[in-house]
Amino acid sequence: MGNVSKQPADVYEMIVRAIDAGLYRPGDRLVESELAERFGVSRTPVREALQRLETQSLLERDGRSLIVATLDHDQMAELYVVRRELEGLAARLAARHATSEEVAVLREMVAADNRLIEDPVALSRANRRFHKQIHLASHNRYLVQQLDLVYRTMALMASTSLAAEGRGQVAQEEHEGIVAAIAARDEEAAEKAVRAHISDAFMTRLRRDADAREQQGG
Template sequence: MPTAQELPAEPMHATRTLSDNVYRWLREQIVLGKIGPNEPLVEAMIAEKLQVSRTPIRESLQRLAADGLIVSHRRRWIVRQHDRDEIIAIYEVRMALESFAARFACRRATDAELDAIAAHCDSWTGTGGNDEFVTFNDRFHHLIVEAAHNPRLARVIEQNQLYFFNNQVAEHYLPAEVAASQAEHESLVEALRERDPDRAADLSRRHAEDALDLILHRLF
């Protein structure tokens, strides 16, 4: 486990506190599945391994609890295990939020932003592995959310993506599933280019719905 000097994986920011960095690192470990569901998060052990005091650990755990990533169980924190109904509820929220983001992007995105979205979509060659596709997919949707020009909406969408099962399933996509997902990306780019908010919103909703179907099929 890295030391405090290595937190987080991304470059340190001048205005970011130690608590922010600890939080971001712990969040990443949970989202990537390196700390799995129902595993305990013990303040003393984390503080010792990260070579930081308990205060930033305690603050980080409170933030992770607010994110819905950990829960209190028998007077200790554990990584939350989401059941089928919870996952469905999370994805129903994503369908609504991401369809609105696509709709707003059609109306508010600059031509340069649409060019960037299209260029990123075209950059996928189909030869990368699933890890590369996960990174590519995250960036694609992030660009659309940014183009919606609604920071509050962006924050809520980001929070609804911070779950282990999202990466767990995406990392095991079959080649045909990757191809189908990319075809949906290309259709969404076309709708954005045409400034068609209804079609873009519908495509975005169905894209999230298809992801939910895969998650339910694989996990349950």
């Protein structure tokens, strides 16, 4: 009885988490009845959750069906531009507003994540947690909401840039620099470090995509 009464917002979050975890990949078809059965809910909240996801462009139409959206090159570039700007602002505000406890947690995260460098999938999850902590340390709820939407859209990317050779180590070193700037209350340095970090990730992804096209003969 408890599961059947779940609200559309709950179902929405469950579907988003499933996409983020790779249970549903770009191009996969989402069927209302199958989702209701998987999550143990009625079809009405599933239908409403799917409509919300379509409105946010996380799903797209394929005839009469809804499929997980695929980001083309231009969409990916646009997403990284927005991400770089918003993350830079979050880092600047974190340098201004973060408590000493929040800075300490960021340092702990970097130290723990250094042990995951050889595991891109785990490091990718840890990377999101690290960036989320910076978002929260900005102490700006509206900025956090916008970044949450950006990261949900990033789930539509088929792979992580951290899987590229050497990128995990470099990203961790960049994280250390970001935390150092936040701890020093250097707003300009924190923003600059994050913007450079996002740009490096974007360039890494562009190189990986170019290599993939070459291998496919494209």
